[in-house]
Amino acid sequence: MQIATPAWSGVTSEPCPAGAVPIAPGTSIQTAVDRAGPGATFCLKNGTHRIQAIRPRANQRFYGEGGTVLNGSRLLTDFSRKDKYWVAGGQRQQGRRIGECAKSAPACNLPEGLFFDDVAFVQVLAKDDVGPGRFYFDHSAEEIYFADDPAGHKVEATVAAFAFESSAPGVLIRNLTIEKYASVAQKGAIQAQEADGWDVENCELRLNSAAGIAAGSGTRVRNCDIHHNGQIGITGVGRDVMIEGNHIWENNTREFLTSWEAGGIKLAVSQGVVLRNNDVHDNAGAGIWCDIDCRDVLYEGNIAERNRGAGIFHEISFSAVIRNNKLGHNGMSRKKRILGQQHPDCCVAGRRSLRQHAHRRRGQMRHRSPGPGASHEIGRDLQDPQQQDPRQRYDLRGRSLRRCHVRRHTGRRKRPHHREGQQSI
Numbered sequence: 001m002q003i004a005t006p007a008w009s010g011v012t013s014e015p016c017p018a019g020a021v022p023i024a025p026g027t028s029i030q031t032a033v034d035r036a037g038p039g040a041t042f043c044l045k046n047g048t049h050r051i052q053a054i055r056p057r058a059n060q061r062f063y064g065e066g067g068t069v070l071n072g073s074r075l076l077t078d079f080s081r082k083d084k085y086w087v088a089g090g091q092r093q094q095g096r097r098i099g100e101c102a103k104s105a106p107a108c109n110l111p112e113g114l115f116f117d118d119v120a121f122v123q124v125l126a127k128d129d130v131g132p133g134r135f136y137f138d139h140s141a142e143e144i145y146f147a148d149d150p151a152g153h154k155v156e157a158t159v160a161a162f163a164f165e166s167s168a169p170g171v172l173i174r175n176l177t178i179e180k181y182a183s184v185a186q187k188g189a190i191q192a193q194e195a196d197g198w199d200v201e202n203c204e205l206r207l208n209s210a211a212g213i214a215a216g217s218g219t220r221v222r223n224c225d226i227h228h229n230g231q232i233g234i235t236g237v238g239r240d241v242m243i244e245g246n247h248i249w250e251n252n253t254r255e256f257l258t259s260w261e262a263g264g265i266k267l268a269v270s271q272g273v274v275l276r277n278n279d280v281h282d283n284a285g286a287g288i289w290c291d292i293d294c295r296d297v298l299y300e301g302n303i304a305e306r307n308r309g310a311g312i313f314h315e316i317s318f319s320a321v322i323r324n325n326k327l328g329h330n331g332m333s334r335k336k337r338i339l340g341q342q343h344p345d346c347c348v349a350g351r352r353s354l355r356q357h358a359h360r361r362r363g364q365m366r367h368r369s370p371g372p373g374a375s376h377e378i379g380r381d382l383q384d385p386q387q388q389d390p391r392q393r394y395d396l397r398g399r400s401l402r403r404c405h406v407r408r409h410t411g412r413r414k415r416p417h418h419r420e421g422q423q424s425i
């Protein structure tokens with residue numbers, strides 16, 4: 001049985017395709033997009049392209065050279081002093097406030113950001129709360145207040161809400177670093193949710209205010225490095241979505257409420273989803289999550305470790321196969337490893353050496369570590385439903401987990417023991 005082996009993810013040093021339209025830093029990408037029309041191919045040259053908000057045309061293709069950075073922020077160089085504060089004036093940007101925050105971070109859903117030397121400062125709701133590493137945005141005065149001396153530092157304030165957003169189909173985005181966009185909660189720096197058939201490959205998405213990528217129908221996200229985004233790595237809604245071979249880590253830096261939507265990956269109301277060979281770790285929320293009427297979902301070959309919520313969470317949904325994933329040390333909050341409200345079409349298969357056991361609690365399947373040396377495997381699908389052992393049906397919130405068999409290993413194989421109304425592994 002083959003267990004998760006995610007591939008390398010992120011940008012690569014490779015040339016753009018021959019014949020691509022070159023765009024140098026400081027040049028308007030949107031002007032080139034409009035001039036070239038549908039089906040054009042662009043080469044975004046190495047360097048930093050600041051405050052570029054691109055609305056692609058149908059079937060356009062965008063390539064970087066490995067050192068190409070789309071940066072949604074403005075570089076700040078003009079500061080003044082007011083009382084105990086440093087102030088940057090002329091700041092007119094303001095995004096919508098959406099989403100629920102943890103109590104410790106009540107301004108998480110204000111999309112504007114401030115960075116000192118690529119380190120995100122925390123926004124506060126009152127000027128009196130400003131201190132080291134914190135800032136206050138006075139929108140009426142168009143001023144940002146902070147306490148740290150900007151001398152000798154690179155100081156940036158987010159301005160653009162997205163790098164790519166359009167309803168045009170068939171767009172390809174490859175080999176770009178996309179950072180510091182003031183994306184609104186549940187939207188991405190790459191906003192593909194209203195489009196069909198976008199491909200995002202070998203990109204790095206980091207330090208954006210909400211999601212790195214928002215996927216839509218037919219979106220393919222492959223071999224990307226997605227980290228330190230404010231709310232979540234990937235969000236989205238759609239059919240035939242594939243998320244494969246990505247490195248998704250340390251997202252929800254702004255501390256959105258994890259039960260609302262935050263962490264590594266969360267899709268909703270989606271069908272025909274493939275989540276394969278992703279390395280999803282250290283996110284402040286669930287690792288991989290599909291919620292509300294997800295159907296025909298495959299979770300395969302993923303690694304989900306040290307996420308604050310569940311490693312894999314299939315919630316209020318149907319027809320999923322979960323197999324050959326490696327999960328460990330998830331659930332630092334109240335939710336544990338694999339968590340699902342099970343449906344007869346949901347099958348958990350091929351999970352090995354997780355150092356945990358399952359039990360029922362409030363109608364859901366949860367897992368806790370049984371201590372060193374113990375592990376269990378949830379086996380492969382039964383090929384013939386008629387051969388299903390009735391002892392392998394588990395009552396979970398009025399539904400059943402079928403077409404799977406469960407084995408526990410503690411040095412020697414044991415058959416599971418069941419009592420009515422309980423699941424034991």
